[in-house]
Amino acid sequence: MPDPSPSAARAGFPVSRQVLADHVYEALLEWLMDGRLEPGAAVSIDGMARELDVSPTPVREALARLEHTGMVRRVALKGYRVAPVFTREDFAELMEARLSIEPVNARLACSRMTDEGLGALKQAVEDLKTAPRGGTFAEYRSYLEADERFHQLIAAQANNQFLLAAYNTLGGQIQRFRLFGGVGITDAEQAIAEHQAVLDAMIKGDPEKAAAMMVDHVEKVRGRAMADAPAD
Amino acid sequence: MPDPSPSAARAGFPVSRQVLADHVYEALLEWLMDGRLEPGAAVSIDGMARELDVSPTPVREALARLEHTGMVRRVALKGYRVAPVFTREDFAELMEARLSIEPVNARLACSRMTDEGLGALKQAVEDLKTAPRGGTFAEYRSYLEADERFHQLIAAQANNQFLLAAYNTLGGQIQRFRLFGGVGITDAEQAIAEHQAVLDAMIKGDPEKAAAMMVDHVEKVRGRAMADAPAD
DNA sequence: ACGCCCACGTTCCTATAGGATTTGTGCCAT
DNA sequence: ATGGCACAAATCCTATAGGAACGTGGGCGT
Known part of the structure; x- marks a missing residue:
């Protein structure tokens, strides 16, 4: 994915560049906090990849990181779901x-x-x-x-x-x-x-x-x- | 990787199968707790994949999960390192x-x-x-x-x-x-x-x-x- | 009509390939 | 000797392909 205007170039000092998984993580986090992803909804890896126009690999990594926050839950071989509504x-x-x-x-x-x-x-x-x-x-x-x-x-x-x-x-x-x-x-x-x-x-x-x-x-x-x- | 005796078969009820990333996660966690991976040491994705005889993909996922525990730290484009010794x-x-x-x-x-x-x-x-x-x-x-x-x-x-x-x-x-x-x-x-x-x-x-x-x-x-x- | 079976699509999971980046090494000029 | 540069190896990162499991819907038999 050749970025025509890499942000690293204009700043001169990249300092801490980001990789795709970081962007995906932040996007998903925002969607979760926004309520755009509702409790209980499935979060398909392939689906999110299509939505964000990236490959499934960074999505998988972002979801793995998100799991610990308790906002998404994973079942092996079945995928991720947004955590259910609070009881x-x-x-x-x-x-x-x-x-x-x-x-x-x-x-x-x-x-x-x-x-x-x-x-x-x-x-x-x-x-x-x-x-x-x-x-x-x-x-x-x-x-x-x-x-x-x-x-x-x-x-x-x-x-x-x-x-x-x-x-x-x-x-x-x-x-x-x-x-x-x-x-x-x-x-x-x-x-x-x-x-x-x-x-x-x-x-x-x-x-x-x-x-x-x-x-x-x-x-x-x-x-x-x-x-x-x-x-x- | 065709498992000749899938554990699902003998139990009848798989209940909660595990995927490679889970095994990798546990292996890395054990190595960290054992002291086999020393503080500050680099944890190369490709290297661990070779060591555990799996592809880098599950290793990447396991490390992403481990990061939140604070036991490994990640720097974008530079990889993971075992967290440094406690000050x-x-x-x-x-x-x-x-x-x-x-x-x-x-x-x-x-x-x-x-x-x-x-x-x-x-x-x-x-x-x-x-x-x-x-x-x-x-x-x-x-x-x-x-x-x-x-x-x-x-x-x-x-x-x-x-x-x-x-x-x-x-x-x-x-x-x-x-x-x-x-x-x-x-x-x-x-x-x-x-x-x-x-x-x-x-x-x-x-x-x-x-x-x-x-x-x-x-x-x-x-x-x-x-x-x-x-x-x- | 009801239940069973199969084909199909979707999704997860893993491996692999290749581009991008960092790191280490050796050479050269100062 | 020291600093800078080029080259090479290792590593990270992303995309892609294909196998396996799951769910679904239609067709067939009873």
Whole structure:
């Protein structure tokens, strides 16, 4: 596939070039996060290869990488499927896991916060406040993105590669649940206030308060979601 | 590759057949855990394919899956390498992460413990006590295996798929550190006593005690390792 | 009509081929 | 001796081909 304008050429420094499998990975990840690939849907290797106009080999590699995120599941000789919709139990487990990890991240992040990190966090909360919150997905996509970014930033500021990796695994699931949990954005005002409370504690430099506010936030998210979607 | 006696035939129910990539994955994982592949060593796709007598395709898929475990790292167009030796900072981060996750697992596992789980835990501690602890790797391999199994069982008994996944990511790193951390098994008696303390709390059905004992154990592991290997 | 069987298409899986890239080596000029 | 260049080998990456398994739909027999 002779690329007429290799990006390596214009930059001069390729630094970290990408291969096809990387592009495929990102495309699939985006489609999963977008909801373009619905839970339970088959993800055919050959089909995706045709869709993306590449050979099946890079698709296979990308899917192998995606499997660990829990967003697609593989059955030998049968192929990949998008992970099924969260059950009530799955959701409860996810929140339990968040409650074990995110407060720790918040405490550490508060202790180790950099100026850049704090700025980015403020920006994320600001984006949450200003993001449109319409009824269609396109309209609250940026809201979800800012929400995820806030938590991701805290995990990154905790400055621990293993905790960050652990959070990232959860993060993908959280995002997927936000999409398919059924409930729209009905709790934005409260959620924003809770995020603000975490941020305030960070600004004050009070790690314990930050952790406590994070516990509070996650517990309230759980409470609202469990109340909103009682059926299952 | 016409298998003259397909295992599917004798069992009647294949249930879950394996493909080459699965075998390659397990072989590589074993070699990594064994120390047969040393930190920093290159893991050539073509080379491994020759070694295992398969084509590069399944090797590529297995390595893609392995990358997320953190045991191998990939650089585009340059290939895979075994993750480098732990630095002191890496180790500190790993222990910090364990301290966030394992006590939670212990608390939950204690609440949700099954009879089978408790039996398996007792067995693991028993194996720890009886395992040979010679100087060569082969001689303390079963000791390491029992140690890892103990923690893995607790994570499994916590009955939370996300926490289990989070622990498993750490577990591989812990095992790798045990191999290449430099220190042999110099603290077996103390470590066994700490494991026993966790187990006792589980038997008593005291979740808080179990969590506390786990904190104690991990902190002491950290202390001993940091004291044993001051150079870096 | 209902059930069985076979042909067909789809998909997964593995091997192989070849282009692109990196790395190592030896030579040459400074 | 050191730095740069060219060439060669190893390696990665992608595409393609073909075998095997699975699912599907139509045709045939009862």
